[in-house]
Amino acid sequence: MIRASAPGRVNLIGEHTDTTGGLALPMAIQLGTVVTGERGGDRVVLTSDADDEPLDLPLEIGDPATVSPPWARYVAGVVAELRPAAGFTGSVTTDLPVGAGLSSSAALEVAVALALGFDGGPRELALACQRAERRASGVPCGVMDQLASVAGVAGHALLLDCATLDATTVAIPADVEIVAVHSGESRSLATSAYADRRATCAAAERIVGPLRDIVDVARLDEIDDPVVRRRARHVVSENERVRAFAAALQAGDLQVAGDLMAASHASLAEDFEVSTAGLDALVADLSARPAVFGARLTGAGFGGCAVALCRPGAIDLGWRLRPSAGASVAGT
Ligand code: GLA
Secondary structure, three states: OEEEEEEEEEEOOOOOOHHHOOEEOEEEEEEEEEEEEEEOOOEEEEEEOOEEEEEEEEOOOOOHHHOOOOOHHHHHHHHHHHOOOOOEEEEEEEOOOOOOOOOHHHHHHHHHHHHOOOOOOHHHHHHHHHHHHHHHHOOOOOOHHHHHHHHOOOOEEEEEEOOOOEEEEEEOOOOOEEEEEEOOOOOOOHHHHHHHHHHHHHHHHHHHOOHHHOOOHHHHHHOOOHHHHHHHHHHHHHHHHHHHHHHHHHHOOHHHHHHHHHHHHHHHHHOOOOOOHHHHHHHHHHHHOOOEEEEEEOOOOOOOEEEEEEOOOOOOOOEEEOOOOOOEEEOO
16 A cells, blocks of 8 residues: 655745745645555546545546546646556545645645655656646646645745755744635636736846846846836845745744745735735734734735734634645555
């Protein structure tokens, strides 16, 4: 019996930076997805406790984006990437909320890849699952979600350099809690807006070069189009906030860290324009509570969750998230 498990992730800061090889600071969480079963045969057959419809896929997969039921697309994406020699029969269990911005799809991809016998290092695993996600969803996503799920370390967040794929651990202080709260809005526009923002950042890079190399936002004055300039300003300033946030956590300076989260949200709302009225209101509500250091939208935006940094017990709703270990597989 094979048992492969992969965590979801929450991103503390560094949003919409991975697609330009920038910095992000997610942590793997205790909520995740487990795939159990046996290898063999020439089909992948899985049931899921999150979906009534099972999947039954051939190893010779066509276009993953067209298979049914919809959750099977992520599995099909992994099968298309890995081209495994043998199939798999088993079940999927998950305690991750689907579509909340906590990377349920990345957790599914990583767990399936390990169950199918992925043979390679952690970076290759994350990259293969990123490609699977792109095939399945058509979204030109970055590598943050899959890398966080693969590389998570208990008690730590990960400072990810999305150009080199280096993951540096940053300890989460014991006297804080990280809470994700759903806005109640599903991430309806996320797909089209995501591709649009990515294209706009690429347009900025054609003018000023790689955004990850820019430290001084004044360099962006070369960009004439005010929308392109604002999108680029978000990315450049967000990379700097990630560095400052990692340093603040290491110094135990929680209010500085919280203020950086607030600045990140403002930049996502005003410069990158991926927030919603509901997310803005939720972030304002959470931030105003006693013993909350800061809050911001987390994930792609246009709905989904906000994340808050606070003293333990300060927020009595949502998910209290613990920094957790990355994916693993056991059995033969
Ligand atoms: C989604 C993508 C990630 C990342 C975030 C935004 O979660 O899958 O690659 O771009 O949005 O930071």
